[in-house]
Amino acid sequence: MPERRSRRDASRNQEAVLAAADALFAGGESPEGVTMAAVATAAGVGKGTLFRAFGDRAGLLRALYEARLEPIREAVESGPPPLGPTAPPRERVPALLDAVLCFKLDNRRLALALEAGGSGSPYRAEHYERWHGMLRSVLEQIPGFPDGDFTAHALLATTRADLVEHLAGEGRVPREAMRAHLATYVTAVLASAPGRA
Amino acid sequence: MPERRSRRDASRNQEAVLAAADALFAGGESPEGVTMAAVATAAGVGKGTLFRAFGDRAGLLRALYEARLEPIREAVESGPPPLGPTAPPRERVPALLDAVLCFKLDNRRLALALEAGGSGSPYRAEHYERWHGMLRSVLEQIPGFPDGDFTAHALLATTRADLVEHLAGEGRVPREAMRAHLATYVTAVLASAPGRA
DNA sequence: GAAGATACGGACCCGTGGTCCGCTTTGCAA
DNA sequence: TTGCAAAGCGGACCACGGGTCCGTATCTTC
Incomplete structure (x- = not known):
């Protein structure tokens, strides 16, 4: 099997998202206050990217x-x-x-x-x-x-x-x-x- | 103090809502599937009534x-x-x-x-x-x-x-x-x- | 450098809780 | 019985969050 590798920007974005979400949760927000759109914005990324990478919330x-x-x-x-x-x-x-x-x-x-x-x-x-x-x-x-x-x-x-x-x-x-x-x-x-x- | 009594239709509706909600929960629905609108409909009542009576979900x-x-x-x-x-x-x-x-x-x-x-x-x-x-x-x-x-x-x-x-x-x-x-x-x-x- | 695949991103959709206000019902009093 | 506030009704309406879509930009390969 060809073992598809993910594109470089893709993985970079994944990490950015993870980091952003982490920061948002750490930063005193109430959990439900951390919205998907907010995470996307904080990561400098579109919502679509975020959902493609992780499926859902x-x-x-x-x-x-x-x-x-x-x-x-x-x-x-x-x-x-x-x-x-x-x-x-x-x-x-x-x-x-x-x-x-x-x-x-x-x-x-x-x-x-x-x-x-x-x-x-x-x-x-x-x-x-x-x-x-x-x-x-x-x-x-x-x-x-x-x-x-x-x-x-x-x-x-x-x-x-x-x-x-x-x-x-x-x-x-x-x-x-x-x-x-x-x-x-x-x-x-x-x-x-x-x-x- | 005059001790306001609630109107008869009000209390009747309140019980209807309670009964309807009870039935909906009993009836195999998953909890989040029981929506406020559904309860209102089942009770034969408008959403407004429901929210006035109970404040919120x-x-x-x-x-x-x-x-x-x-x-x-x-x-x-x-x-x-x-x-x-x-x-x-x-x-x-x-x-x-x-x-x-x-x-x-x-x-x-x-x-x-x-x-x-x-x-x-x-x-x-x-x-x-x-x-x-x-x-x-x-x-x-x-x-x-x-x-x-x-x-x-x-x-x-x-x-x-x-x-x-x-x-x-x-x-x-x-x-x-x-x-x-x-x-x-x-x-x-x-x-x-x-x-x- | 060109072509194809892959990923981007934000406009868009949908369902849900919650609000609002013109209309109806009720209770009281004359 | 009739009149008349006030209490209550109800469904159109709003805000907002999760999730989707597709034209466009970017990467990878040849």
């Missing part, structure tokens, strides 16, 4: 999200403990959730925009499936741990973007306090497994 | 939700155990969450529409505040239970409409299985309190 959001997520994904899949695969499950689970929480804290608007995206629940997103599968498999490495699938969902629900926003927004709960709360909570859930290490 | 949703919630609220505030106020905390917490779960299962589209409503996070809604406050206060009746506020949020997050939909949708997880999962999970969280009863 959700596509753009997803692309941004994945890009931001890349380092963490790397750390989880092949990094050192406690995030990496060599960590014992009881340490790795809290580490995973802490990583997710921090990510959402650092990318509040973006996560918010993605999870609130009208079309399709956030649970169908590829990255959610990944996190859930990972968390579930780690939970199930704990001998005798019940309901790994449901528990994984329940724990991830704790880091929902709008909840994080609600708590952290307007500085009501500082970052470290929130991480501590989550850690305590996760510990409590894990403590219920029969074979306490 | 969110207002209509809220009104419907509150109406549906009324019986449960009643049961929680002044009903018999295990839901009512005379139940011991360790029994009441699971009962509360089970009630929420069942409610969301029975009103999937409506809850979905309300929680996904673009403007304003679901955490600012009055009914959420109520549930959270209630759950929190019950949790804090358990001696030595840590982080009642956060835990209440975390537990409620487990019953988010879109998660429920994701799991229960298309019959993947049957109702009773889900209730059982949630019960197990809640028990695990409660078990972490120092003074095991």
Whole structure:
């Protein structure tokens, strides 16, 4: 197969769009305030380009999200403990959730925009499936741990973007306090497994 | 003060709208498919009427939700155990969450529409505040239970409409299985309190 | 340099929430 | 019963955001 290469200006524009969108989200705008037209303008590009490159709004959001997520994904899949695969499950689970929480804290608007995206629940997103599968498999490495699938969902629900926003927004709960709360909570859930290490 | 009463046709229309909206949500439509114009038509009423009565889409949703919630609220505030106020905390917490779960299962589209409503996070809604406050206060009746506020949020997050939909949708997880999962999970969280009863 | 493929971009379309204002209905009072 | 405000009605209308389209500009290849 001829392996079509994309034109140089095309990829350049893609990056410009990504960067512009990133900046807009970072820049204090409320998520729904970031309109496609605004992104296009900020990137110095026409709307058509933007839609051709990413399909639709959700596509753009997803692309941004994945890009931001890349380092963490790397750390989880092949990094050192406690995030990496060599960590014992009881340490790795809290580490995973802490990583997710921090990510959402650092990318509040973006996560918010993605999870609130009208079309399709956030649970169908590829990255959610990944996190859930990972968390579930780690939970199930704990001998005798019940309901790994449901528990994984329940724990991830704790880091929902709008909840994080609600708590952290307007500085009501500082970052470290929130991480501590989550850690305590996760510990409590894990403590219920029969074979306490 | 003269205490303005609303005209008879006004209240009649209001009920017609509520009923129509209820029917539309019940009738298999996807939540965002239920448009304001559709509700108006189904109720045999003009859009203006609808907006005058409820302010905006969110207002209509809220009104419907509150109406549906009324019986449960009643049961929680002044009903018999295990839901009512005379139940011991360790029994009441699971009962509360089970009630929420069942409610969301029975009103999937409506809850979905309300929680996904673009403007304003679901955490600012009055009914959420109520549930959270209630759950929190019950949790804090358990001696030595840590982080009642956060835990209440975390537990409620487990019953988010879109998660429920994701799991229960298309019959993947049957109702009773889900209730059982949630019960197990809640028990695990409660078990972490120092003074095991 | 020419030709074909690829991408650009902004005018355009459509559906949705929300507003507005001339007309109808209702309730009260004479 | 009749008159008359005021409350309410309703659908044409508006704003605005996502998504499309196609004539034109740009890149790539020969």
